Amino acid sequence: MSNAKPFFRADQVGSLLRPRHLLDARQKWQADEISREELREIEDGAIAECVRLQEEIGLEAITDGEFRRENWWIDFISAIDGIKISAPDTDAGFFSDEDNPGGYVPKNVLTTGRLGGGGAISIADFEFLKAQTSRTPKVTIPSPSRIHFHGGRAAVNADVYPSMDDFWNDVAAVYQAEIAALEARGCTYIQIDDPVLTYFLDDRLRGNVADIGEDPDLLLGLYGDVLDTCISRRSANTTISIHLCRGNAQSQWIAVGSYDRMAAELFPRLAVDSWFLEYDDERSGGFEPLRHIPDGTKVVLGLVTTKTGRMEERDEIRARIAEAAKVVPFENLALSPQCGFASIDIGNKIAFEDQNAKLRMIVEIAADVWDDAAS
Numbered sequence: 001m002s003n004a005k006p007f008f009r010a011d012q013v014g015s016l017l018r019p020r021h022l023l024d025a026r027q028k029w030q031a032d033e034i035s036r037e038e039l040r041e042i043e044d045g046a047i048a049e050c051v052r053l054q055e056e057i058g059l060e061a062i063t064d065g066e067f068r069r070e071n072w073w074i075d076f077i078s079a080i081d082g083i084k085i086s087a088p089d090t091d092a093g094f095f096s097d098e099d100n101p102g103g104y105v106p107k108n109v110l111t112t113g114r115l116g117g118g119g120a121i122s123i124a125d126f127e128f129l130k131a132q133t134s135r136t137p138k139v140t141i142p143s144p145s146r147i148h149f150h151g152g153r154a155a156v157n158a159d160v161y162p163s164m165d166d167f168w169n170d171v172a173a174v175y176q177a178e179i180a181a182l183e184a185r186g187c188t189y190i191q192i193d194d195p196v197l198t199y200f201l202d203d204r205l206r207g208n209v210a211d212i213g214e215d216p217d218l219l220l221g222l223y224g225d226v227l228d229t230c231i232s233r234r235s236a237n238t239t240i241s242i243h244l245c246r247g248n249a250q251s252q253w254i255a256v257g258s259y260d261r262m263a264a265e266l267f268p269r270l271a272v273d274s275w276f277l278e279y280d281d282e283r284s285g286g287f288e289p290l291r292h293i294p295d296g297t298k299v300v301l302g303l304v305t306t307k308t309g310r311m312e313e314r315d316e317i318r319a320r321i322a323e324a325a326k327v328v329p330f331e332n333l334a335l336s337p338q339c340g341f342a343s344i345d346i347g348n349k350i351a352f353e354d355q356n357a358k359l360r361m362i363v364e365i366a367a368d369v370w371d372d373a374a375s
Helices: 020-030 036-057 074-078 123-132 164-184 195-201 203-211 216-230 260-266 288-292 314-324 352-374
Strands: 081-088 095-097 107-116 139-142 189-193 239-244 274-278 298-304 333-337
Touching (some): 020 036, 036 123, 107 164, 123 164, 139 164, 164 216, 195 216, 216 260, 298 352, 314 333, 314 352
Parallel strands (some): 189 239, 239 274
Antiparallel strands (some): 081 107
């Protein structure tokens, strides 16, 4: 059942594996073999099936699987007025393991005109999702840090924005308008995805920031302030969560490092309702940095990996929840995968049946852990 201010013990990050016929349809659309309207009709059918799957599994927060997107961020960011998607940032390649590049490289973003368009980007998609479920529809949107990080000041046209203060004010206005428009249509649960914040935990990526003339410590604080401004006008009944991961593309990753490097700076800085935090392997470090989470703020522990089909041991998940509860009050914790299953349309290297089994396991463990504690 939906709550006035959503918080669920078993949750998900948002993206789900696309069915083959949907991937084929997107390729046909890109090749001009079908129209945008025909593609959307196919997306509609796939999303309706995706919603039924989530409900059958037992999830209360329902997404559209991000089925309409090329990847987690590009469709939203490219829809902002004044934005141009540019060549990949080859210095920010992903890894398949500690020693081997994985091949995935994120694209860059250029600001070529005055930013605008908030209030119209994700509205139609939300309205379709809302019509498919009686549970809580959840919207995921990329963080504004994605507009700036890979290029810095040089990627923002100085003729359009001689002042970066004006640039960031316009960024915040876009997000405020989008959040307000979603709320006006009944949306009460919005997740902002920001893997970029974890890049400040990684020496290689911090070096990239310095190489483009930015101070990584100052930039981290700036991103926090911008995010807080973006969400500052939300309704009291709207849950805003921030999701952090260390990269998630075809089972590859980008960043390594404990939350220590950002915890004191960011956790108290952002007036969010919950943090979705990646904790599925040793690259994330321990739970100690969670001591900086403000009182009352929820933490959704991403203890189940979406990168492989290996099923976690249930007792180990329960033990890690208990360990985290030594730092964050037990009643403020929840469980989720560490990221989505398909941050890019191709998806991670995991089978559909393994994805669904992991989601069911999360629902079942959460019911056991928190229902047992309440009884």
